[in-house]
Amino acid sequence: MTSIAGISRRGFIVGTGATGLTIGILSACAPGDKDAPADAGPPPPEVNAWVHIGTDDVVTIRIARSEMGQGTLTGLAQLVAEELECNWDYVKTEYPTPGENLARDRVWGDFLTGGSRGIRTSQDYVREGGAAARMMLIQAAANRWGVPAEECSAAKSIITHDPTGKTLRFGEVVADAAKLPAPEAVTLKDPSEWELIGKPVKRLDTVDKVTGKQLYTTDMKMDGMLNAAVKAAPKRGGTLKSFDAEAVSSMPGVKAVVKVDDTAVAVVADYWWQAKTALDALPIEWEAGEGSNFSSSAFEADLIEGLTANEAFVGNKVGDVDAAFEGAAQVIEARYNAPHQNHACMEPMNAIALWTADKCEVWCPTQNGEAALAATSEAADLPIQQCEVYKQLLGGGFGRKGATDYISQTVKIAKQMPGTPIKLLWSREEDMEQGFYHPTTKARCQGALDADGNLLGLKIRISGQSILAGIMPQALVDGMDIVVFQGLLPSGVDPRVEDQTIKYTFPSLLVDHAMRNPPVRPGFWRGVNANQNAIYLECFMDELAYAAGRDPLEFRLAHLKDSPKMAAVLQAVADKSGWGADDGLSRGLCGFYSFGSYTAACAEVTVDDDGALKMHRIVAATDPGYAVNPQQIEAQVFGSFVYGLSAMLHEEITFEEGEAQQKNFNTYNSMRIAEMPDVETLVMPSGGFWGGVGEPTIAAAPPAVLNAIFAATGKRIRQLPLKDQALR
């Protein structure tokens, strides 16, 4: 049993709703209580407000993190409901708004949904919220019966007085419960007692998605709303010089042509199709800026120079790697690359804003509600307390919708048309041109082997782009970007990145980074740097195994003596796949740890005489510690594999003259069902830790496939994407 103390100062309060009462662990003067006096003083920090129960027993669980398809809405609700002991059939969910969170002193904690943190960084306090609510409901029932609370229990939204068998429904006691003080301490269930956590329950948000009823922001309509289409400078660093509004102002439906800011122009019309048609016809002149001559092919030279540059940030250093190389019988070297890629969410960037002189409201898909609110305030030129953001379901996020550029644009347009709701929708072309692109890097990998095929030392030099330098320079430490080293970092050094550490033990190791930043806005792209770091490490480990004349599985396991969990997932996929079988399939392995979870994959492929790849099956394993919903984890394995394999096969954004050359899915292809291998998923929760789910497995698939291609052909492919490579 886990006892959580320290919440006794929290009070429990009621907010009367239409169907019942709001239970939350709030202060006595919580702003959520609409009857509370306005001058009651600030609420205490770190209060919770997770559960609402109606008199009809309907349980509404508040979810702070954003749902973008990854299933976090359902998983977080399971965590709360497990401790609440409510009937799962009564559960629904809702988002509190970022404005409410601000007004309540961040009672719901962090809204940021990224880094596969949805569940693992809030599981403790959402479970506490559910447990506290349960204890208070039980207390309320006990008070009504005049019995000790210890004699009562709750299950499936019913409280039972165990000695007599008397029962009350949650809905019957919620009003009383809401008036009680919070429990002195909350006791969470031991994982062995979980009934709902770990069950493959269905998602809560499926039905409307199959009938077309599910509304995304772009489907919303408001009275008097106008539609906007936007174009920003297509060249890096470009600015808006001029445009000829007259030329399009009489086109059908056009209401206004507005300068959004120094970089973009928008057409506002009755309908979006009219706005886009007019925007395409609008004569626009752009001013070149820094980066407007940028060329990806020319930048290759910078990346290559970085591979051997003298100066580099050291991310991980073990032993005397120079001595290892001096004493080596065999030195192996290989160079890999990772190109720029775009998120390409199926739902392009969009938002709705309504601006008036004293208020600005925004409806939008966002992975970061609080950043969206801050961006709204800044663009609206209004205090944050006079702004509000209503989060909507995302039509895919993948990291792109953690940015707020599209929200700021919408507000800036709306500000020029006070009182008129403005819906901005980006075209797919705009989405491709104005990305926060997956950064480009190269790696020079070197390994030192002794005469018996033992690895003496490993060097990985990463050359290329830093995400933090591009969009969060304040997070650099003495100029170094630690995120570059995802999955390659030393354990036990920095608790903030303990979830991104390498699990191999090597006699000597040097991982360093020569930062070379192009004038291309980088971003966090599902899996982030684990994508290419897994390729660098795990394809090169494969190269070393072959060079050493050793079995790639045995070679890996020999360096995983200190990580039985990583060894376990690797062994599991090898066993399940039939590693070593002589069945006409070529197999490749990958094991990688990132976002706090252990993952492995074994790919089974064939490559025909013409070099055509067929991915038959991938066996995947993940150990995320605790598995809240195994069928959703399976879905995330499938999905992350598509995202990672699609990138490996097809995806590359190149820039020429500062402009992205791929404008739509005809030139920026995305994997289709015909290319999808069978995927067999082994969910192997070993307990005792909370790892991520949405991202970790993405890193495992491409290296496994690339290694299987080598097993099939004897030829290493080190340049991505594969569409440009001859496999034979």
Add this chain to the structure above:
Amino acid sequence: MATLKINGQVMTVDVDESTPLLWVLREQLGLTGTKYGCGIAECGACTIHIDGQAVRSCVYPVGALSGEEEITTIEGLSEDGSHPVQQAWVELDVPQCGYCQPGMIMAAAGLLNENPDATDEDIDAAITNICRCGTFTRVRKGIHLAKTKKA
């Protein structure tokens, strides 16, 4: 002016004939289940049925329709979500973000209209919709499951 037969209803809209059917559905008629994804018939998010056949509506000028065609959108695929493909999708929890799923479902339903015994090879050939969440594994399973269901 265009006259359209959509989900069994005859509708008249005042619209430029070059407007893609997608935007007539979404903006003039409020049938927002059909989605915009690319505008060049690459991704399939805008898939609807014209006379039972899956068609990408984002490049289909409304003026190319005679008014006699039976147009079906996701909203009209069934009255209550009971089309076999919809049933299978719910049973298998196919959607993730869901944005591409109306198009995916219409493509799957179109395939089964033409070929009730669709094989994996048929699915590979007919279902070319993009799903960035990566629901393909369950989409395939869902189509096979739908073959066993009745509306």
